[in-house]
Amino acid sequence: MTQFWQKLSQTTRMFFAFGTFMVLVTVMSVLFQANFFTSARLKHLADFEIPTQLEKLALEVRLQLEPAIQTSRILANDTDLHYRLTRSTTEERLELVEQKLLNIQEGFAANSLFVATSLPDDSRYYQHNLGRLQDRPLQRSNPDDAWYFNFVKSGQTYELHLDTNEFSGSQLLLFVNYRSEHSTADGTPLLVGGVALDMKALTELISNYRMGDSGFVSLVTRSGDIQSGNPDSILGDIRKGEAYNGLLDNTGHQIFEISHKGRDYMLSSIWVDSLQRWLVIEVPKAELTGPINKQMWVALAVGLGLMLLALAMTYPVARSLTAPLREVQSQLGSITQSLDLGRRIHINDQAELGQLASQVNQLLERLQSTVSQILRSSGQLNASARRLADTAGLSHISSDTRQAAQTMAAAIEQMSSSVAEITSTMEELSASSTQIADHSQSVV
Structure with a gap:
């Protein structure tokens, strides 16, 4: 992998490094935003939206039940009716x-109205159902009268009771049982009156309620019995x-979070006094976070697309930034191949690469001067050698010999100095080459 990377051009390295960085930044940014908005959405639901929806539904239920409760209260506290009943056959x-x-019934449309009386000589239940009044004595042995004795024993002001009886048939009705404020000596209310409502409208209101596509509401009694809800409820x-x-x-x-059959749910509840039951709402988390996740993938796709476009535009820019370096490299290569020390590096860059090219040109100039001196010294050495050859064997011309020897020694000394200078110049050239390499890396 290292060898492959080292074989890549500086432009390609820059492109891949910048591209990788951009991909990581884009992905991390989108994931962070998605996680942030998901957490904020769930917190908003738990703190505001779910409680608000429950209170809204509870208010709708109260509005449906309140007329029936008030009608039952008026009927149960009709002291004039009780007074007249005690004096009638x-x-x-x-x-x-x-x-x-x-x-x-003229002022309040109801399926049935009923009243249970407690008189000294008779305790009786009356129910007006479908235009017909029916009655029977209240007896503890009659299962249809169990509601009355249980309600009287409970001491509650009123209750809502789902039940059927022989007068209403098999139809399940919601009986609003309300006790009078006045009682007999043993605590039995003088009257228990109320309204029997068809549960269909209330059941449809609750079972058809939706929060999103899969958020359900159920009606649950104080003891935990589920009386109305969606078949898909958990x-x-x-x-x-x-x-x-x-x-x-x-x-x-309070919001309860549970997992059921591989799905996460948020549940909450509210007690409805007028209904004397719990409204329980359940919402799958996926229903709440799904739109956010969808937006996250869209944002990620758009971000990656824009990033690819940016990279496509960056590649020419990267090549233009490394163009001066490639130009220096090309001209140095040409000088190396031709060994023409008279050539110079020419680039338009005035920054670091321009300064580097200027230093290389100074180095080439010194190297050219040194080589010229070597050539001149070599010429002088050759001339001295010829003169020595001409005077060889002529021992009587001692002065010429001494002069030629001195000239040769001077030439050799000058040549040694030139070689030393060349060595120094080559070291500078090596240092410059290292500087060029370092600068190439800095461009990346």
């Missing part, structure tokens, strides 16, 4: 109750879990 009581229920599967128990005691809109 059985037949007169039927007429009184029927007239009262018909009057109430509540039935997690009823024995700790999170489910937490949902039934969630006074602070």
